Amino acid sequence: MDSILVVTNFSKTSNNAVTYAALLAQQINVKLKLFNAFKLPVHVSNTRLSAVSIDALIEKSRERIKKQALKLSEKFNIKVEYECSYVDLERKVDFLMKSSHYKLLVLGMSAKSMEQNLLGNPTTTLISMKKFPVLAIPVNAKFSGVHKILFACDVMQDVPFRTLAKLKRISIKLKSEVTVFYVQKKIDEIISEKNAYKTIDQGLENVTHYYKKVNSDAVIKEIEKEINKSKFDVLVMIPKKYGFWESIVHKSKTRVMASGLNIPLLSIPIE
Template sequence: MTIVACTDFSEIAENSVNYAGIIAKITGSKLILYHSYTLPLHVSNTILPVTSFEKLINNTYHKLEKRAQSLSKLHDIEVVAECSFSGFEDQLAFLIKKYRATLLVMGMARKSLEQDLLGNTTSSVIKNIKIPVFAVPGGVEFNEVKKILFACDTPLLVPPSILKRIKKTAQNLGAEVEILSIEEELNELEANTTPNESFNNTDTYLEGINYYYKNVRSNTVIETIKKEIQNIQADILIMMPRQYGFWEALVHRSKTRVMASGLSIPLLSLPV
């Protein structure tokens, strides 16, 4: 297993890197430490000789390499430093393919009106990168994970690949899972399906871990999830991002991406 952790050396990003190092140690994974280099504004507005430009890049890479070495020594794991000057998401996708990464770890920015309207880097990655993304809020340190909250529309529609990932995560962390089914409207499928029939598929793929269900009918999905996090003292939230077409995207935002800012616990986004 290979994990990619992104850093811009900010406090929030470095906190997520520390978290990624512990996850890599627990799972016996290789860690790729990635930084996308951007020229400072005052530098980009001036004409620099090639040697000065190369010096800036080399200094940044040496800083990244030093951080990788400290993580490797601290957690006794393999850490590779990767620094690029190209587009962040394009290079990120390249590295994921290059190392066959199965998890991406990033920092989660604090909530703001601007993020509500435009999103942020983490929410953009959740939308565009097709591997699980683990978003860690600033200041949240790794502690024993006892409870995982998996929020979804209906367990009947959760693909087996998602259920297997949830089971593996729970096994690795020794955690209990609550499956929170939130229904905004009663559709025909749900109306004609009994609870036992809905959960048969889920039971098959989650056998071997401790889990239970809770069904809630609510039109305020995000607030319901936040309330349940507090109720059960969840340590990690798992969600599946829903993809919308162009016209739908004008009136909808993925609830997973909305949750990717201002959350009090880490969010694991599992793409379908």
């Protein structure tokens, strides 16, 4: 994990994510970059502004993010870069993650709402892109180290070795233990468990890890119960890829969990 990119719009949720990312960068000794995709305020976008006026607003945001970067650098003794651009957020983040080889994207996680469940938000959109690891931080989550990771997955489906390798690197870097949590629906799934354990054991070699399963049809509900019952610091999930028709009718569990959690969600895409 060489460097972290964190997205901010200067809101309370974003500022909390920035502080969390700075503390994480400090612990693992990596560089942090702040990025703001400038948007015209709603009351301004409905008026006719000259190019000079828009440039002035952008410059104001640049000065704001510059001050934030300097403050973080001094407070946490880390290297902090910054950028503010009048661009499409998703497209620019995708470009930055690829061109600058950032290992992790961090951004704030909005509270759960009906509108969000139907339309999503920038966080769920970036997770849905399934191109890079995304760490979504709830507004009330505070960084105090990552000691316990809950890895919610379907062990009966192949967990790619490269995905496990990423989780392994993160766990070793943070000195975390991992609980592999899965919900069993069918009795005959027991037959395949040993092979699944073997793959995960190999992928998480040198990482302290445990297995926990429950019998239920309510996957999301069981994950939430486990988070509330045990004091985990981060939830890790793998966003699955679906075909066109499946994507219309299927509500991603990772996307659903990316709203209303009380601990950070780390989404590691399948490669």
